[in-house]
Amino acid sequence: MLLADIGNSRVHIYNGDEVTHLSHQRAIELYSHKQLHYITVKHQLKDRLKKLDNWRDISDKIILKNAYDTMGIDRKALCLSVSSGMFISAGSAITIDVVENGVYQGGFLLPGIQAYLKAYMDISPALQIEFNPNLLLDKLPQTTRDGISYGIIASIKLLVEKHQSNKKLYISGGDGLLLSSFLDNAVYDETLIFQGIKNALKKG
């Protein structure tokens, strides 16, 4: 059975082995004739998705104890991948959630790295930079490029560390690998959200 996580920017499809990332349009073109179970946060697409006979919305199976009603279904699925830990999805937005023994403890959201960079660029052309992946975090920045890269990464890192204590970090999402390079005790795995869906389906 194919599983799909339909995000704000892209569709992620898991065949049990690997994850394929596609635009919404392309995913529908390539997969509309295949049996597929999906979750989605793309509300604008819901009517169109319902018309696909082979696709089934399994959102109602994704139940995370103590989660709040409007919490994104993809965050809930990620939080169901492992019973305790800190869960980070670094995509269009960066979501950071804490779960203990299967019970949701709370969490928060930051813009995704591309959204951060666009926010700076929209403020002024002088703030249009390319993110510095080799940034050093142990000293105060002395250039605009590093001052922006540092603002993004150091603020995320400090916020993660504040709530991490001895928890393991489970990271997924398009910028997850990049972000994990700046964090300690972190595992990057792009299949996590699908492990969470599978765990939820087992219980349901």
Next chain:
Amino acid sequence: MLLADIGNSRVHIYNGDEVTHLSHQRAIELYSHKQLHYITVKHQLKDRLKKLDNWRDISDKIILKNAYDTMGIDRKALCLSVSSGMFISAGSAITIDVVENGVYQGGFLLPGIQAYLKAYMDISPALQIEFNPNLLLDKLPQTTRDGISYGIIASIKLLVEKHQSNKKLYISGGDGLLLSSFLDNAVYDETLIFQGIKNALKKG
């Protein structure tokens, strides 16, 4: 003598007593016939400003030791307001800079609070919220609104505290008062940047 700080979004004019905030267009309409010294980060306006006979660009007087070349002139002026401290401008962008005995130590940039909110909103309509000014920072958020408000404020606060040690915070900018309510050992004063300009002019 009137002093003006021409920012990316607005013009701030100081008459030695209070600060008036205007759109670029309105500031030029109301003040083009008055003697005024200005600094500007709005590069797109530079040619137009040069044509105003009564307005004088005093950027070359704003000299901060050890500052880097492309650092915004408004950040430099703010850093010249007091000889040692941590300086925060919370406007279109949030800039955070450290100065010790008049020597720049480095700094970093974050999106302004409105830029953050727009970044979330651009990611998804589900992330369009009104900032919660009464947010409590001592527990993990349990709603989208608080998760976003917390992401913004807690990340800024932690980054400030990491570099603050026993330094006093000097805060200006349109969201400065709001931001200062979440920070310790902070003074909000919208005239700081003009104190910095006056200090620079005294030296020059």
